[in-house]
Amino acid sequence: xxxxxxxxxxxxxxxxxxxxxxxxxxxxxxxxxxxxxxxxxxxxxxxxxxxxxxxxxxxxxxxxxxxxxxxxxxxxxxxxxxxxxxxxxxxxxxxxxxxxxxxxxxxxxxxxxxxxxxxxxxxxxxxxxxxxxxxxxxxxxxxxxxxxxxxxxxxxxxxxxxxxxxxxxxxxxxxxxxxxxxxxxxxxxxxxxxxxxxxx
Numbered sequence: 001x002x003x004x005x006x007x008x009x010x011x012x013x014x015x016x017x018x019x020x021x022x023x024x025x026x027x028x029x030x031x032x033x034x035x036x037x038x039x040x041x042x043x044x045x046x047x048x049x050x051x052x053x054x055x056x057x058x059x060x061x062x063x064x065x066x067x068x069x070x071x072x073x074x075x076x077x078x079x080x081x082x083x084x085x086x087x088x089x090x091x092x093x094x095x096x097x098x099x100x101x102x103x104x105x106x107x108x109x110x111x112x113x114x115x116x117x118x119x120x121x122x123x124x125x126x127x128x129x130x131x132x133x134x135x136x137x138x139x140x141x142x143x144x145x146x147x148x149x150x151x152x153x154x155x156x157x158x159x160x161x162x163x164x165x166x167x168x169x170x171x172x173x174x175x176x177x178x179x180x181x182x183x184x185x186x187x188x189x190x191x192x193x194x195x196x197x198x199x200x
Contacts, residue, residue, distance in 0.1 A: 021138065022106035024051035024097045028060045029154060029175045030071045033146030035078055037112035040140050042085035049104050050075060054094045059189060061155045062178065068092055074172055098133035109137045114147050146170060158183065159190050 021041050027034060027050075041048055052071060054064050062070065072090045079088055093100040101109055109129060111122050119139070126137035142149075149170040158164055158179045165176060182190040 018046045018105070019107045020047045020049060020105050021045040021108055021110040022049050022051055022097075022101040022104060023110040024053060024093070024100065026055070026058075026060070026151070027052050027067055027071050028062055028151055029067070029171065029179070030074060031146070031149050031151060031154065031171050031175070033112060033114070033142050033149040033170065035074060035172070036143045036146055037110065037140050038075065038088060039078060039082070039085075041110050041138075042082070042088065044138070045086050045107070045110075047086055048088040048110070049106065050088060050090045051093050051097070051100050051104070052090065053097065053100075054092060059192060061158065061182070061190060063189075064092070066178070070174060070178065074174060098129050098135050101135055102133065106135070109135055111137055111139055112142050113139045114142050114149070154179075 021044070023034075023038060023041065025034075038048060038050065050071060052064070052068050060067070068090060075088050075090055079085075091100075091104065097109070109126070111126070113119050113122060122137070122139065126139075129135045129137060154164075154167065154171060157167070161183065164171070164179045164183075168176060171179075179190075182188040
């Protein structure tokens with residue numbers, strides 16, 4: 001009887017524990033590929049935390065607070081379209097991603113994989129995180145439409161004056177609108193990124 005009660009209690013504890021995925025990055029800008037990974041993960045975890053990292057030494061397309069605001073708006077819209085799946089929240093953090101994940105009660109880090117190049121790089125990082133922080137990583141393959149989507153490529157196209165409206169299949173309309181405002185503002189950070197791109 002004691003054995004049965006103990007096993008039942010352990011089962012209850014396991015079944016009631018929350019599985020939280022931490023999807024961390026700079027999200028500068030957040031893309032439709034990022035949103036695709038989040039939506040796919042909502043069927044696998046109890047809750048998703050999107051962590052937006054802050055690195056004050058890095059030149060960004062969007063200011064940190066604006067990245068958080070854009071991501072929050074788009075993710076809230078995603079959740080509203082499918083409220084039955086796992087909830088998603090957006091949080092800010094600085095420092096190491098694994099520290100943020102542990103402090104947030106994360107069960108695993110979530111990473112999107114677009115191609116074999118991503119897989120090689122992310123596998124090495126996943127092994128390191130497991131060895132130094134006991135944090136597992138779950139890979140999600142993005143939809144075929146986003147196989148070549150990258151925030152860095154979008155930043156470069158925008159900085160060099162490209163027509164971002166032609167990227168409407170890989171970045172949300174809200175992001176396109178915000179990038180166009182930056183392109184129209186001669187004092188925006190976008191133009192310094194453009195000068196860096198020309199120098200490369």
